[in-house]
Each structure stands twice: as C-alpha cells, then as structure tokens.
C-alpha cells in the first residue's frame with residue numbers, strides 16, 4: 001500500500017508531515033478496494049523529536065487519506081470513479097441509448113417500444129413503462145406535448161443527451177463494455193425490422209460518443225442483426 005509522506009522516524013529524530021484537511025468526500029480507495037470516505041489533506045514536513053514537531057521543513061505535500069483503511073494515496077486517486085457513480089452513469093447511458101434508438105426509428109412500432117423498455121428496465125429502471133418512455137421523448141423533443149417522432153437525433157436534444165451521458169463514461173469502460181452499450185442500441189433499432197438510415201445515424205452518434213471507430217461500429221451493427229432476439 002502506498003504510504004505517501006509518512007517519512008522516516010528513527011528513534012529520536014524523524015521527519016513527518018503535519019496534516020490539515022481541506023476537503024472531505026467519497027472516492028474509490030485503491031488500498032481497500034471500495035467506495036470509501038476520504039479526507040484530502042495538505043501538510044508541511046516537520047522535523048520531529050520524539051514525534052513532536054520542532055522545525056518546519058520545506059515542501060508542501062498533498063494527499064488523500066481513506067478514513068476506513070487509513071491508507072494515503074496521491075490526489076490522482078480521486079480521478080477514478082466510485083462504484084456507485086460508475087453504476088449510475090452506466091444506467092443513464094443505457095437509458096439514453098435506448099431512447100435515442102427508439103426515437104430514431106419512430107415510436108409507432110410496438111416491438112420497438114417493448115425492446116426499448118426492456119433495455120431500460122435491464123439498466124435498473126425497474127418501473128419504467130412505455131408511458132414514461134414516451135413522456136421522456138416528448139420532453140426531449142423540445143416542445144412537450146408535441147410528437148415524439150419529431151426528435152432529431154443528429155442535431156436535437158437526444159444528441160446533446162447522448163454526448164452528456166456517454167462521453168464522460170467512455171474512458172472508464174473497457175472496449176467490451178462500450179461495445180455492449182452500442183449493441184443494446186442496435187437491438188432496439190432492429191426490433192421493428194432492418195436498420196433505417198436515421199437509426200444508423202443515431203447509432204453512429206452513439207459509437208462516436210463511446211470512442212468506437214466507424215469500422216468497429218459497422219461490424220457491431222452487422223453482428224447485432226445475427227444476434228438471437
């Protein structure tokens with residue numbers, strides 16, 4: 001376990017920082033491997049005699065201490081998402097992709113609505129039904145009460161939603177995780193038959209937001225047509 005700035009204390013004399021806490025929060029502790037509370041601290045190194053600070057030394061160090069395991073880590077450890085945050089972002093991503101794929105193909109198809117709802121439920125929104133899905137689409141179309149079919153995935157509210165939901169998540173997912181999200185969107189698009197041009201366009205936006213190349217996207221969309229429904 002990294003032990004930042006604990007310094008050496010050998011008998012009489014030692015050098016150890018004196019810490020001040022500036023921020024409290026939650027992070028994924030790389031030491032004990034879970035969502036934990038942390039205190040971000042800065043400190044100045046002190047020359048100590050029998051552990052008592054005698055003389056301040058140069059150099060301010062900054063670190064993060066886990067309140068559970070007391071391990072100290074660099075402040076870079078705060079860049080890792082907590083498990084809770086990652087789970088929430090994955091749920092939102094899956095939801096937004098299902099909405100976008102449904103909107104692109106039109107909400108008139110019953111099988112399309114059913115597959116979109118199934119994907120959204122599987123993401124963790126257990127009580128989300130067709131009514132909520134259609135209401136969300138109407139809200140995103142920018143004129144609530146209007147026709148959800150008017151949602152323009154390329155330039156409209158859903159494109160904004162896709163960028164917001166997917167781009168911050170993409171760097172935290174392995175390739176398989178990003179491919180799985182695109183495939184779920186493809187299955188919604190395929191629910192009412194082969195891909196429409198606007199469905200391909202919407203899925204291309206999904207692929208770009210997930211940092212997948214054009215060839216990768218094409219291969220995944222093709223593979224989805226052969227997947228068992």
Ligand SMILES: [Zn+2]
Pocket residue numbers: 029030031032033036066067068069070071
């Ligand atoms: Zn810990």
